[in-house]
Amino acid sequence: MxxxxxxxxxxxxxxxxxxxxxxxxxxxxxxxxxxxxxxxxxxxxxxxxxxxxxxxxxxxxxxxxxxxxxxxxxxxxxxxxxxxxxxxxxxxxxxxxxxxxxxxxxxxxxxxxxxxxxxxxxxxxxxxxxxxxxxxxxxxxxxxxxxxxxSYAGAVAPAADRAAERARLGIGEREAAVLFLGQMRAYKGVLELVAAAGEARRADGIVLLLAGNATPEEAAAIEAALSDHPGLRAIRELRFVDDAAVPGWFAAADAVALPYRRILNSGSVLLAATYGAPVLLPDEPHLRRELGDERWVTLFDGPEGLRAAIEAVVVDDAEARAAALAHAAAWxxxxxxxxxxxxxxxxxxx
Structure with missing residues (x-):
């Protein structure tokens, strides 16, 4: 054949x-x-x-x-x-x-x-x-x-050490790190994520991780959005992320935000699961039917829902990580x- x-x-x-x-x-x-x-x-x-x-x-x-x-x-x-x-x-x-x-x-x-x-x-x-x-x-x-x-189990680089990666990025032990990884396209909701993270409040702080390629226009829009929230700590690498660096970003994160405006099949969800990373997803009916009962998935509705989901992120949620890894191993x-x-x-x- x-x-x-x-x-x-x-x-x-x-x-x-x-x-x-x-x-x-x-x-x-x-x-x-x-x-x-x-x-x-x-x-x-x-x-x-x-x-x-x-x-x-x-x-x-x-x-x-x-x-x-x-x-x-x-x-x-x-x-x-x-x-x-x-x-x-x-x-x-x-x-x-x-x-x-x-x-x-x-x-x-x-x-x-x-x-x-x-x-x-x-x-x-x-x-x-x-x-x-x-x-x-x-x-x-x-x-x-x-x-x-x-999932991408067995097809991507192995997981990185969480403590080492958070230390490298300067993330505090109790800070909630929320990751957006991938191309910074408008339809992926990156500007909405910046706004939600900027409005979220947590006693121990939030750090937004932005890693992925951006055009000059997209990068300028992200920097402008961040300037509207001077209290938000953001670590960004707005360029192509090499495959070898991907595990480090997932290891450092407490949750991966995927505020896409339209999701049918998202490899990003499965990649996060492969690295045992909890995800924040829009509460769309087909996603709720597929993933609504998963311990490692938090569904949110609209900008306020995203803000609340960020505020509720659990730092180093071992139970959610284990559930994500089990999901990845199942298929x-x-x-x-x-x-x-x-x-x-x-x-x-x-």
Whole structure:
């Protein structure tokens, strides 16, 4: 079996976990990041090929010209149909209902409808995906298969020492450290987090940890937001965080804040669990159904809820950390890779 991966964003370890079963079986994995690379990959051995398609970034978000985006979208449909006519099969993984910050929402809706129509199997990671997508496009119930997002257990660097990392960052023994890790995009709610942390009050203090890449505009917006709360202590590293540094940030934190405005599947939640870090999440119905009973998850409603959740963070909550680690161990990349391999075989036989 040949598995063509598009777009092959290998910097995202999720892809490696998902494809691990196919790699163990000896499948040929072909990476494609652009439409030209995809066309070349699909031209080889189509009868033995399953296209594992993920994000639509190279199609409609690689240009600022809507005409080019439309041309790219139509080209993708032609590529899929031509490959399928020669025996290839398509498995589409739904990462988001629609991409965050999509430049051309109407084109993205068309793309998602097209992928739903053309895919031989649709891989969803949350059981509510079809219902959440329904206002924008319909997923075919007979072709939808659920394989949950795995944790990163065994696929990332080992945990760091908490005391050493907090000492390195100058965090007090009783200070509540709240971490925001990752790209500082507006849709992730980083400015709302700064405001909530700035308004929160705790006798032993709060320190906000901000670690991740920011554009100059995003960095300026964060600094302006912090200046509105001069009493808030913030430790920030507004640049790309190397993989080797990630465990240290999690070790130092008492909670990881994920105040995203729209969450369907969040690898950040599973990464936090992998490092035994409690998380603060928006109280959305599908997240409550999935994680509402988890000891390591605190759901909050709106800005006031986020402020209250920060005020309630428990410093060095051993029970929550153990619950997070247990959650991560319950569904690993190896298990998800085996399930996805079975799905690839099912698609080939469709």
């Amino acid at each position: 040949r598995v063509v991966v598009f777009p092959a964003y290998r910097e995202n370890p999720f892809l490696g976990l998902l494809l691990s079963g196919a790699e163990r079986e000896g499948a040929t994995i072909v990476d494609a990041r652009t439409l030209d690379e995809l066309a070349a990959a699909l031209a080889v051995g189509p009868a033995e090929t399953v296209l594992s398609i993920h994000w639509t970034n190279p199609v409609a978000q690689s240009t600022r010209n809507p005409a080019v985006a439309v041309r790219n979208a139509l080209r993708l449909r032609r590529l899929l149909r031509a490959a399928k006519a020669q025996g290839a099969r398509v498995v589409w993984t739904v990462h988001n209902v629609l991409p965050h910050g999509a430049r051309f929402p109407r084109i993205e809706r068309w793309l998602h409808r097209m992928l739903a129509a053309e895919a031989d199997r649709v891989h969803v990671m949350h059981p509510d995906t079809a219902a959440l997508a329904a206002p924008r496009y319909r997923l075919p119930a007979d072709r939808v298969r659920h394989i949950a997002h795995p 690993t990349g190896e298990q998800a890779g085996a399930a996805y391999l079975a799905l690839l075989h099912e698609a080939r036989e469709a």
